[in-house]
Amino acid sequence: MHSRNDTWQLNLSLLTLLELASAYLFAHSIPAGHQPWAAGFLVLLVVLTYFWRPLQSFILLAVGALASSFVYVWLAWSEGNASQLQLIWQQVILIVLGTVTWGLGVYVRGFVEQVQTLRARTAELEKFSPQTRLLTLNEFTSEARMAFAIAKRRDEHNVLVWLTLRGFASEGTGSRTSAHLMSMLSDAVVASLRSNIDIAGYLPPGTALILLQNTDENGARIVVDRIMGALRKEPSLHAETLAQDIAVQVTPLDHDFAAFESALQKGPESA
């Protein structure tokens, strides 16, 4: 079984081999009188694929490939003696050659565009959970490791806050957490923290984790109140009902990273 990483090697090599094979067959099976028209079409297709938008060059491919059906029906009808199988074979060669040529162009062009896009987004994609603006668990743990190292050096105390959004529970389907409500909670968390000091992460399916540095349980309560206040300001929410869904848990950790990791492994008490 191929991994996603080497699928492109297989696809590109297959496409190239297919293009070579169909080009060979094009030269040997398509009547000389038809070749200039077909070759002109292919050249136009290549130019448009690289210099125009792929979907528009695809329209040209579609028009050409579908029009060939009507041309070959006409040829078969008008040239009563022609072998139908031979005509089908010629048409298949043209369709395959056109499709592979277009496919190769789109594949290469797609790589170039992906590289450009990914360069800009890599950092963000690695850091944040796609559903929320919170750090992924790995990134959260990694940043927490540094925070605990600093706390140990300065002999400060850290506090881990768990905000767990209880989902909708029903028989048969189990508990389900609304992505939208979780996103609202995450927004409130992000808006309520000290951006360069505190760290917020996401523990699926419904827990926002906050590591507060150099504070105690009272400080944590103040932050939680601020988050609830931010939720109350959101006009689309019935915040009091939502507040009842959010289980708050505060875990004092001093500067012990091992205790932090252990707490994360156990998960929230309300889960």
Add this chain to the structure above:
Amino acid sequence: MTLTTLVLIITGLFWLMILYNVVLAIAGLVHRSRPLDLHAPSAWPSVDVLIPAYNEGKVLFGTLDAMAQLDYPGALNVYLLDDNSTDTTAAIADYFAARLATIHHVLVPKGLPKGKARVLNYGFHNSTGDMVVVYDADNQPRPDAVTLLVEKTLESDRYAGAVGTVRTINMYSNALTRMIGLEFMMFQLLMQSGRWQLFKLGTYTGTDMLARRSVLDDIGGWDEHALAEDTELSMRIVSKGLQIPVVAASVTYEQEPENLKAWFRQRSRWLQGNLYTVSKTLHDPHLRGGANTFSILQMLSVYYIFILLLLVSDVWFVMGLIGRFTTPSPAPLLILWFETIWIYAAQISLATVSEHEASAKNVLFALLMYFTYSQLWIYLVLRGYVLQVAGIFKKAEPVWDKTPRF
């Protein structure tokens, strides 16, 4: 008329329909390839989203969660119209309504005829937004779906509303859902994008659709006896000289039947509904004429002429195979047969490319569909006739056969 002439006429008609579909496919691609040029209005109209629901507990949580994520700049309210469900539908609706000010759970009073149209009318009369959007209870629209529909509608006073694109959320669950998904893509490319590009003709598809409240008021809402209430509504709107633009970028995802039994039930209902609409339009002089004549001709060609040709073609093929019939025609049958399959598979493949779902497996399925999925169409249409005729003789109210969820 000699047999040769008959064969030539049938072949000619068949190819005329194929040519029409090819032109639609290319026009659909042109429509999809054009960049959206929509503009935000100075003031956004208020929008009511109506979601009729009956026993939708299996899918409703995802639906309402997606509705909560709709990113619309103006006032937007979502009404879950609960047609007296007996499962967890009400509990899920209450859960969201208790937490989000924009979601409302509305219990629809019992009444006849049963079905989506009556529930929609109730929701329509009990809401006040400038625009009315409809989603089925298994739908999960993209966050910008409603905004795009509103922006398009506001482009012209001739636009009664707008309709978006439906995709299959469970397309890769099994072979049947994949084929349904591919068929949907082809339908939307040809019959929605293609027809809009060529003829400025769009049809509501029952979901991801928007109508101005003023238009719905003017035409009296939905026909409660129509099983294909979307097509019927489109006919009445078009008869007023209005248009329904297709906005391919407004996308919703919906669940499709995962077994043949559920699929037959769903499609039989659609067919009955469309046959009802054909009959109603033909009998009502106000509905006939203009673009509706074209739509009716197309429906007649699909439900009557195409089926007749398909049956003749199949009988011809089978008789030929067992050596009981040889054609006297000079038509190059082998190449015609090959081209028909190729064009059918090509149209589906074009649709998959335009929706970024192209793959070798989908091309293979497109070929398989010609011999399997498409042939079921014959049975479906014949069953639709029988049910329609039986309904006329029994003078019975149409029965809304709800599609089961998975």
